[in-house]
Amino acid sequence: MKVHLNDRLLLIAGMIPRGHAVADIGTDHAYLPIYLVQEGISTRVIATEITRGPLKRAIINVKKAGLENFIEMRHGPGLKPLSPGEVRTAVIAGMGGETIAGIIKDSRPVADSLELMLLQPMRNQPELRRQLFSMGFKIIEEDVAIEDSRYYEIMAVQRQTPGSIDDIDITVGPVLRKKRTPVVLRYIEHKIAVLEGLVQPLRAINTASGQKALEKYERELKMWKEVL
Template sequence: MKLTPRLRAIAAKIPTGSIPVDVGTDHCYIPIYLVKNRICPKAIATEINVGPYQRAIEMVEREGLLGKIDVRLGDGLKVIKPGEANVVVIAGMGGFSIIEILKKSPEVLAAIDLLVLQPMLAQDRVRKYLLNSGYMIKDEDLVEESSQIYEIILAVSGNQALQDEMYFEIGYRLFEKRHPLLGRLIDRKLKITESIIKELRKINTKKSRERLEHMEKRFHWLKEAKRNVCQGPNHSSNN
């Protein structure tokens, strides 16, 4: 099975020999790839919607993997028992949806060694939630697909603090590794931020002024980050 660049990059983060659960699996591409390529001996896939759940079962059956991939219908990790898996994959969802899934199943997460998260939106909220909930961000990656740049966050249990909270906006691990797509990611965030600022300047309410102040701070931080992108991170963290 050939994965798209985004899914291939996510699959590459799964440790060999681990038992992953892919939340919101859709067509079950990642579990099938991991098991067929003997990266993982077995996997679990969950889906909250009946249609995608049935498609996932059909895909698993077509690949002859019904005994190795367990597809379950249910809400996020609610259909997982503690200890059944040691890696959680949640990809292709908004950041707030990812946070809600994690919040609902603390007993399952207590037995998880690694979170592999790929939020489509609100990446800053995901990073902030992780660091405020007993996790540390072990690594991050960027991948380009169809002119879009996707952010992948790897988190493990631990304590971590950032001196500059603007690194919730763009993970400092990306600066540490001088990721080749980092400059383009910053450019895109600058463009979005500039557009928001222009709209906020047309509104004169207390809430809009407060948001404008935040967006202007964000814009200047991103500009400075772009200037320093080839020099590594300008921050300190406690791991």
């Protein structure tokens, strides 16, 4: 079984240093681990799952690919199934930003032992950045994948003193704010369009909660416009 990854997982795979032992947290179908071994990027992957259904599916896919000697499946939450030093890179993709931050917070000895974490939050990216900074992790790279007209932010993170940060680092990202690739520019324009769509109707609403939401979105809109 040859695996073909979608553009989101391909971008993540491309950020993994060749030769690293890798953990894929919440692997679901195990497509990323299978791809990493098939492409010679890694010869040792530990894939974890919290849910029995996906775990079974992943085990079947690894078997079909004939890669049981290279990919080990483990059942459990977040980084808990790992010991410090077992892998050099961990991928935590396709979950909410707060879930990802919680996974890191709950397993500091393992998280601190990693050379690299690749994180792909589906939502609450600013909250994830805020928590990463306060836990002492630095975002060293960021990128955006487009898949079926949806945008996915990907962050590469290391255990390093993050230095001083501002609101734009949290909201837009310390790397994305300076990145000028066509995809990132499209993403910034998309974020501006979405926020403008949220702000317009709120201007006509005079409730306290409406005003609070309006202020929040206007603040965010200003930051995204500032980096364009």
